[in-house]
Amino acid sequence: MSHVSAPTRRSEETRSTAYVILGCLRLQERKPKESQLAGERAATLSDVAREAGVSLATASRALNGSDRVVRPELQERVLAAANKLGYTPNANAQAMARGSTETVGLLVKDISDPYFSTIAGGLADEAEKHGLLVMLCNTGGQPEREQKFLAALRRQRSRAIVLAGSDTADVRHTSEVADLLTSYLDGGGRAAAISQPRLPVDTVVIDNHGGAKALAEQLVGLGYRRAAVLTGPEDLLVSAERHAGFAEGWLEATGTAPAYVSDEFSRDGGRRAMTRLLEEGRNDGAEVDCVFAVNDLMAVGALAACRQAGVEVGPDLAVAGFDDIATLRDVTPGLTTVRLPLAEIGRLALELVLGKPSAELRKRSVHGEVVLRESTPPRS
Amino acid sequence: MSHVSAPTRRSEETRSTAYVILGCLRLQERKPKESQLAGERAATLSDVAREAGVSLATASRALNGSDRVVRPELQERVLAAANKLGYTPNANAQAMARGSTETVGLLVKDISDPYFSTIAGGLADEAEKHGLLVMLCNTGGQPEREQKFLAALRRQRSRAIVLAGSDTADVRHTSEVADLLTSYLDGGGRAAAISQPRLPVDTVVIDNHGGAKALAEQLVGLGYRRAAVLTGPEDLLVSAERHAGFAEGWLEATGTAPAYVSDEFSRDGGRRAMTRLLEEGRNDGAEVDCVFAVNDLMAVGALAACRQAGVEVGPDLAVAGFDDIATLRDVTPGLTTVRLPLAEIGRLALELVLGKPSAELRKRSVHGEVVLRESTPPRS
DNA sequence: AACCTCCGATGAAACGATTTAGACACGGAC
């Protein structure tokens, strides 16, 4: 077989490697139906047992060596047979027989948001270490979807669930989620939440309040005196906590409370809020020297608004954010923010949810670290 | 029951809603072991059937009404029984009996990379519409991990697999992946790839070459004459394609080939490459007026390097990227780039993999759109 | 030689669904 470039010349023995030679791998001739009808169904454990000339039980033990009491010689024969037949255990059957799976569910509001994707990355890495698979559930912040996913994960008999999602003050929804969760827990599942302290499960608590407060103190230390906060929707807990923390710090340090404007918890929300803030400031003359956006995305929107309005961030006006999103570390001017170890948070959440269960709710606190950059220079 | 604030007063009937009244929901008293031993195991379909006074078969039909031939009255009785017992179908058992699952696997190199997370977002949304769950596999670009995940997805009898991952010229690895994939396909699975044309499966082809070429043409049109390309590792296909496309366009338009520097396919790689480029330029006097980084992350790194070196991007030097990552749309100066409909690509990949199988390989092309911003002003 | 112990392997019963083939009752047509 000289060159394999003529697809017609390809024979059976070439199936595994020959087509690699081509720049573009070719699909070998599949016969979608025939192969199944021809009794070529996936090899099962009984097939392996028969091939090796042992019983089902022995084959099972030899393969997953649970309570390894199988003669080495037999073990080898079974392994060889499995290999020869291309045996792949059926995880669903295993799950049924064992009564537990190797799957954990992860609920996020929006995986394309770097906040969540970074958490997901950390969690996925940790999961891989434990040999677990991650079910990604993108709720889009819709309560129905969140509940649907929760139900689905329960059906799947997921070993554990991590909620990193929408964290609203919607009592009705929260209570329904709590219900689903407790019945899931009753069924032997494990669950943990990230920064949703209202849920009746173990939680990775992010110190939003403290981080924002520390930021406020630093800003006052830099010489700023009149602040405004760009917040998300009122019922979004993260936003509310950060707002409150900042306000508290600011009040304690300056004796005045910061103003605030709220809009969407997104880049565009930040831009709109900032635009409004600038207009109002011009109108009533009560201009601020410093703006805190409750997350980096909003802060970046604010930067854009400033640019458009001809306000130079840094000299004219200080802007700070929260999260320290990696891809945003290069905006100009460098954005002062509160760094959150997001990947670590994901890792921690999985650790928490896999740790041995305890009667009382476990909490694991994570603190942010203020990172000063050029968007908040010392005030002259 | 006036105020429920005293946990001790809580009785059985309050289980579903009462604790919601508290600011912080409380875990109801769980008895981790007892409840299981007390025969309180999850309700099964037989339980429901018994409760409703019908047979297993009827209960099954009534619930998932496949070939609906069950009397409405009975149907209702079954539904009521299921509801009363809090019945949750066991997806694993269903998967076994039906021989198929509701799960699709998604392999990405790094979910915390906005490129992949945006694709994942699009795919997840589409999956939700089809009632499918997404298994997220974060390969970290490690071949062994990729193969492990593929095997795991096969064990799980995933309905389909989408590969959006590492796309290297490593022939050995690619061939092993191809092997795993074909045996998965033989087992009745479906698979598709994103921008990995060497794999023997349906593919969403991203026109990296054309996009980069178009970008080159536009830049020449703006008056640039001496270009350099910041590439990723040589064996990374995306990088190579974009490099080649840009080079081709540039060569055709100016008659000269662009120089290039390669480094990691990341922000830091871009920064290092740019730094080296600037140094070399100063040394041999062959300075460039325009730099194309093969993705936005590298471009942003390049911007940082320029800033540090005191080179003003725009007036002094043009910089362009590729992808149009959403969170990077606000860097300053605005980054010229080639916009890719990433979410759409994820959606498309799922569509492709769920579409009815065909004998020949299906390809779906996606083109980028050049977006000019301030980082590449018209050359005076 | 009879008895007791282990050790290693096996048979068969779960696990929780779906689904096929069969049973039963009821009418209408001849």
Add this chain to the structure above:
DNA sequence: GTCCGTGTCTAAATCGTTTCATCGGAGGTT
């Protein structure tokens, strides 16, 4: 009165593993 559909429901087989009793035999004690 017999025959044949038709419409519902049930019994039982099946899916692929795990695991709990068993059970046969080898080896050591008395």
